[in-house]
Amino acid sequence: MNKPTVHDIAKEAGVSLATVDRVLNARPGVRDKTIAKVQAAVDRLGYVRDTSAANLARQRQYRFAFVLPEGPSQFVDTLRAALAEASSPLVADRLLVTIVTIPSHDPHAIVRRLRSLNPARLDGVAILAPETPQVRDAVDRLKEAGLAVVALASDLPNSQRDYFIGINSIAAGRTAGLLMGRFNAHQGQVIAVTNSLRSRDSLERRLGFDAVLSEEFSHLEVRPTIESYDDPQRMEAVICDAVARCPDLVGIYSMGVGNTQILEALRRSRVAGRPTVIAHELTPATGQALRTGEVAAVITQNVGHLVRSALRVLRTLSDRMPIFEAQERIRIEIVLRENLP
Amino acid sequence: MNKPTVHDIAKEAGVSLATVDRVLNARPGVRDKTIAKVQAAVDRLGYVRDTSAANLARQRQYRFAFVLPEGPSQFVDTLRAALAEASSPLVADRLLVTIVTIPSHDPHAIVRRLRSLNPARLDGVAILAPETPQVRDAVDRLKEAGLAVVALASDLPNSQRDYFIGINSIAAGRTAGLLMGRFNAHQGQVIAVTNSLRSRDSLERRLGFDAVLSEEFSHLEVRPTIESYDDPQRMEAVICDAVARCPDLVGIYSMGVGNTQILEALRRSRVAGRPTVIAHELTPATGQALRTGEVAAVITQNVGHLVRSALRVLRTLSDRMPIFEAQERIRIEIVLRENLP
């Protein structure tokens, strides 16, 4: 009737509490036959460990670090905000989250920062960093120290990270491509803009975008990617130039950071016929642009889910429990003016 | 350094443990001045009640009922599945969920079922039911019995329900309208199909859909809604008829249940030029249709979030804690072939 406890298991299995405890917590010194007896009793009674009591008893603290790039980035800002929001209920849940800021572009500095993390004082790390060999090594070191490591938003596929929390960039690019194609029935040119194609995410988005356009929307011609290299002025100049060069520009695909500058440049250059702008990441700027109609669609991932999922996965990994994949899959969200959150 | 406990509060406030306990649990018999002292100590130390320990101590069980319509509905099926999926971690969290099935269309039977719920054995109820005066009354009765009540997926706006977990139907309809307009640059007719416009959700979706089309896409003409009244054969006949009548049909908007039948009818009637089909609710059938290209877009809500959000809200309400709105807002999701989960 009531929830069975360890005592019930002990009675049911005909062993002592100590043995049940040894089995449940995978402690050594129990014969296989006895383990089986206890397991059977657990199954029969449908015993589930009471996590509240367990956490209380073991004085468990989940100490996680979130490693996020510094610098003005609306995406990272929203991420930080989401993390801050999520952390009020955390305290009550024995979760201790620290945020570690890393420089955006200096791989060595990133690695220094990662090495400065004390694995003895930490149970898990969530990392949002560009993939470089140095970062991979640093991640592997954390893994070897026994920490749970998840990649956040941007995957580190060749590292030992336990899990990736985020969306598939190629699929995100394909989604953008599909929208661009469906939104533009007539032929014309599309330009794609990013901060830098060295970023794997931008590259993959572009790959997906191009693939869909060439498979299905051959009436649209995609120009080579314009890179701005973190320079707002350059961004503006290059965009104005490209716009001028394209006689029948129908679409602009903004693949990464710098949405604000792109929008600014567009406002100044006064393109005729209002090209379809599709951007990534829902931020205050892109949200506002959706409202005014300057941006037709935003492809994004819900940062709230991102953060909560990362916390759940880190906790599950720390407990060495199986991860419930379906719940952790972050969806590629399409935001239009009418379904702004 | 460490998390402060009630003992720390007692020391800090210069009172006994018993008094701290009285204040924290709002028990009577404490002078205002003393309450203030304890509050001050709580604030100063940043004390947060350890919910694990608290729940353990008070033997708390959250007993919730989910009231869901019976009958073959892919949406409700996925909802049930999501609920089943969500409930394995629940047991460990002192959550006890029962599912109550109600007939879809008989308001009196629904009410009988709702009345049969024993408020003494329940802490909260999540209800997915069509809004009728009888249902409203039943909800109000539950509220008066002290239960937490949330409306699931479909709101019960004029009842005393504490919260609505779901998406705004008008906005969902507007989103569908915007997509329909953007996907079809040329003029033509659009037909809208639903099971019944008596359902408030369908009605509101239609309102939103029409509003956007008439505001922005006047080149599209929306025909009066086709209703099928739960009859697959009728649905097919009516659709075939409508398709035949529309010389330049460019879009079909499926507002509610019956997506499978609509698709079936379309396959048979072999409409020329492949109209843009936009449907609601992501189910196995609509997902498959997205893959094959028969459906251009699906407007949906994530049932997993729906269920988890409902559970969170019910628990929060039972604890008489404030709800963190931003986290509970369910997004209107647009699913295309490329961002299928």
Next chain:
DNA sequence: CCAGAATTGAGGTACGCACCTCAGAAAATC
């Protein structure tokens, strides 16, 4: 069969909190 090792049992303490009792202190009332 016996020594040594491996396994098991009995019991305890602790975690942080809820809830209870009862005595004693402080305040309010007359």
Next chain:
DNA sequence: GATTTTCTGAGGTGCGTACCTCAATTCTGG
């Protein structure tokens, strides 16, 4: 100032689990 009423303190118990110790029992291999 005496008496009632209202507050407060000290202490205890229990929730379900983790983790520890020590003794008792069972199992091995020789």
